[in-house]
Amino acid sequence: MATDSWALAVDKQESTTDSFGSLVIRSPPRGGGDAAPRKAKGTTKQVENGTKVEEKEDKAAQSLLNKMIHTSLVNTTNQVEVLQRDPKSPLYSVKTFEELRLKDELLRGVYDMGFNRPSKIQENALPMMLAEPPQNLIAQSQSGTGKTAAFALAMLSHVDPANKWTQCLCIAPTYELALQTGKVIEQMGKFYPEVKLAYAIRGNKLDRGTKLQEQIVIGTPGTVLDWCSKLKIIDPKKISVFVLDEADVMIATQGHQDQSIRIQRMLPNECQMLLFSATFEDSVWKFAERVVPDPNIIKLKREEETLDTIKQYYVLCNDKDEKFTALCNIYGAITIAQAMIFCHTRRTAGWLSAELTKEGHVVALLSGEMTVEQRAAIIERFREGKEKVLVTTNVCSRGIDVEQVSVVINFDLPIDKDGNADNETYLHRIGRTGRFGKRGLAVNMIDSKHSMNILNQIEEHFNKKINKLDTDDLDEIEKISN
Numbered sequence: 456m457a458t459d460s461w462a463l464a465v466d467k468q469e470s471t472t473d474s475f476g477s478l479v480i481r482s483p484p485r486g487g488g489d490a491a492p493r494k495a496k497g498t499t500k501q502v503e504n505g506t507k508v509e510e511k512e513d514k515a516a517q518s519l520l521n522k523m524i525h526t527s528l529v530n531t532t533n534q535v536e537v538l539q540r541d542p543k544s545p546l547y548s549v550k551t552f553e554e555l556r557l558k559d560e561l562l563r564g565v566y567d568m569g570f571n572r573p574s575k576i577q578e579n580a581l582p583m584m585l586a587e588p589p590q591n592l593i594a595q596s597q598s599g600t601g602k603t604a605a606f607a608l609a610m611l612s613h614v615d616p617a618n619k620w621t622q623c624l625c626i627a628p629t630y631e632l633a634l635q636t637g638k639v640i641e642q643m644g645k646f647y648p649e650v651k652l653a654y655a656i657r658g659n660k661l662d663r664g665t666k667l668q669e670q671i672v673i674g675t676p677g678t679v680l681d682w683c684s685k686l687k688i689i690d691p692k693k694i695s696v697f698v699l700d701e702a703d704v705m706i707a708t709q710g711h712q713d714q715s716i717r718i719q720r721m722l723p724n725e726c727q728m729l730l731f732s733a734t735f736e737d738s739v740w741k742f743a744e745r746v747v748p749d750p751n752i753i754k755l756k757r758e759e760e761t762l763d764t765i766k767q768y769y770v771l772c773n774d775k776d777e778k779f780t781a782l783c784n785i786y787g788a789i790t791i792a793q794a795m796i797f798c799h800t801r802r803t804a805g806w807l808s809a810e811l812t813k814e815g816h817v818v819a820l821l822s823g824e825m826t827v828e829q830r831a832a833i834i835e836r837f838r839e840g841k842e843k844v845l846v847t848t849n850v851c852s853r854g855i856d857v858e859q860v861s862v863v864i865n866f867d868l869p870i871d872k873d874g875n876a877d878n879e880t881y882l883h884r885i886g887r888t889g890r891f892g893k894r895g896l897a898v899n900m901i902d903s904k905h906s907m908n909i910l911n912q913i914e915e916h917f918n919k920k921i922n923k924l925d926t927d928d929l930d931e932i933e934k935i936s937n
């Protein structure tokens with residue numbers, strides 16, 4: 456992978472940031488008839504389309520939800536691994552936005568958004584993205600770590616506002632994700648009176664041969680491909696920065712992978728290729744290598760979630776009514792700041808939240824048929840402490856980071872599609888508690904031989920014994936909360 460030509464010259468960065476204008480937005484169509492629905496499907500309704508569709512839609516909805524609910528960066532426990540093409544090249548790191556030598560107008564945009572310092576991924580990726588000659592990059596870091604802001608800044612930095620044609624092209628997997636990213640570019644470019652942004656998304660109909668003047672285009676692969684080829688609205692040969700965002704979601708969407716590669720093939724060799732992903736399984740990596748030749752690689756590793764600070768118990772019950780009684784007993788015996796309760800189906804979640812409400816609890820219910828906006832609003836209310844109990848199915852529970860959650864109840868244990876223990880989901884669920892060094896409590900409700908078997912699989916997987924709790928014995932429950 457090493458090449459002789461690698462040069463990451465920070466002192467040359469100025470040359471990439473010399474001319475800027477303001478950002479004028481070509482607005483996306485509002486509520487266009489063919490706008491993709493924001494509702495997360497992907498559950499039973501989509502069965503006829505097969506499991507791939509389910510996965511795709513959930514991933515895109517989850518990703519959108521993450522974007523909507525992330526207000527702060529996960530900054531503390533991350534480590535960066537930077538794999539550069541030339542091992543001899545220095546690892547550049549910038550500690551302040553000033554050190555990036557951004558144009559003043561861009562700096563103003565950054566500070567106006569409330570950013571004081573670059574996040575880890577920004578600190579590492581931006582010097583590479585702004586280097587001369589342009590460097591290709593594959594970057595992976597979890598959701599909410601500042602990737603979008605990083606490449607938005609890179610695109611804005613590369614644009615020459617005097618040139619009235621599209622110079623930067625960014626593709627995102629869905630209509631909504633493209634809009635969210637567009638918003639970040641709009642905000643960041645607030646102080647640049649000449650730079651314009653256009654949305655290549657369904658519903659934004661332009662005539663064949665229209666010569667687009669916007670320097671930045673954000674869109675979905677299908678429409679971008681049409682604009683570059685059939686409709687000749689963008690001249691791909693004039694693109695100098697190509698960003699592929701959410702690569703992991705992209706490949707889960709049928710057709711997007713091919714379309715992305717077709718777009719990439721139309722771009723000139725010297726075009727800078729940047730690819731971002733929140734996760735990096737093999738399939739993403741293979742795709743990334745096809746899209747980004749000769750890449751620098753940045754991976755931001757999150758510290759492993761650990762079960763060490765979480766006390767885990769199980770409760771033996773015969774049916775869901777007994778599980779509910781056990782739950783009430785736990786609530787009667789210990790003070791719970793906030794709790795998350797996971798159910799296997801929407802039906803159980805709905806039933807449970809109704810029962811808890813009857814008992815006088817203020818309950819929030821989150822389930823798969825809700826729109827992403829509705830989910831984001833519920834999660835926000837829960838984070839603000841307006842409700843103390845969140846009952847949820849698994850569908851939408853990732854990305855919920857609530858510090859005050861002290862108890863996680865697995866009303867139903869997580870299982871994979873083959874009916875075996877879903878260890879990763881278990882870790883993720885109970886990892887909601889016991890954060891930031893606080894001690895957490897996780898209680899698993901067992902109501903059948905099968906669920907006991909699942910629990911045993913989980914114990915074995917994590918090599919950790921889960922003790923039995925007698926919820927009829929109030930003293931015993933009190934003890935576990937100490």
Ligand SMILES: Nc1ncnc2c1ncn2[C@@H]1O[C@H](COP(=O)(O)OP(=O)(O)OP(=O)(O)O)[C@@H](O)[C@H]1O
Binds near residue numbers: 518605
């Ligand atoms: N340097 C920074 N300082 C403070 N906040 C920041 C900084 N960079 C980004 N943010 C904010 O952090 C949140 C997450 O950033 P961003 O959306 O760029 O993350 P992401 O890694 O792209 O997430 P996703 O994978 O979900 O797209 C946003 O609210 C953004 O405004």
